[in-house]
Amino acid sequence: MNAGIIGQAAGLFAVTNIDDIVILALFFAQGAGHLRIVLGQYIGFAGILVVAVAAAFGATFLPEPAVPYLGLLPLALGLKAAWQVWRDRADGGGDDDPPARGGGPxxxxxAAVTFANGGDNIGVYVPVFATSGTSGMTVYVVVFLILVAVWCLAGRFFATRPLIAGALSRWGHILLPLVLIGLGVVILVEGGAFGL
Structure with missing residues (x-):
């Protein structure tokens, strides 16, 4: 493999997925379910790659005007998580006693959050894939899939650092819904969904 294209792929992945580390850390901070988080991250990112590769070959599974509406996925999941926090608080849980999440996400x-958050990645990946040819595209896809594992490890690492873990343990159940809702709103607004 060409070292130049590997470096370009790694750089492109890092630039387009830096926000995923924060979201992954929030997911990992919820406790159990680490395998589900990694599996979900791979499923969501595989969906991004399938759409980007297909679009690079001229097929479109997802019409461009539909991409902004992907923001509804994290928005709905954020509202669901916020409802859970509110319900647990109403049942007697306090700030010092974060609610159990039933084994994490x-x-x-x-996968839904990863795919929705990657809607803008598709727009970046398509022209890169289309101009790199089949062999170059294969290198990009392989490097991206390897880096998904690195991103999962980084998210888990940050979620287990004592200072960060303490903060996420105490506030993560509140922060996750806020981040997901914010992410959904940003995707909707930046994409011009609903005429926003």
Whole structure:
């Protein structure tokens, strides 16, 4: 493999996915379910790659005007998580006693957030894939899939650092819904969904 294209792929992945580390750390901070988080991250990112590769070959599974509406996925998951926090608080949980999440997020929840957050990545990946040819595109895809594992390890690493873990343990159940809702709103607004 050409070292230049590997470096370009790694750089492109890092630039387009830096926000995923924060989201992954929030997911990992919820406790159990680490395998589900990694599986969900791979499913969501594989969806991004399938759409980007298909579009690079001229097929479009997802019409461009539909991309901004992907923001509805993290928005809905954020509202669901906020509802859970509010319900647990109403049942007697306090700020010092974060609610249990029942083993962390499900793989499809993580996949939905990953895919929705990657809608803008598709727009970046398509021209790069289209101009790199089949062999170059293969290198990009392989490097990206390897880096998904690195991103999962980084998210887990940050979630287990004592200072960060303490903050996420105390505030993560509140921060996750806020981040997901914010992410959904940003995707909707920046994409011009609903005429915003």
């Amino acid at each position: 499900k793989a499809l929840e993580v």
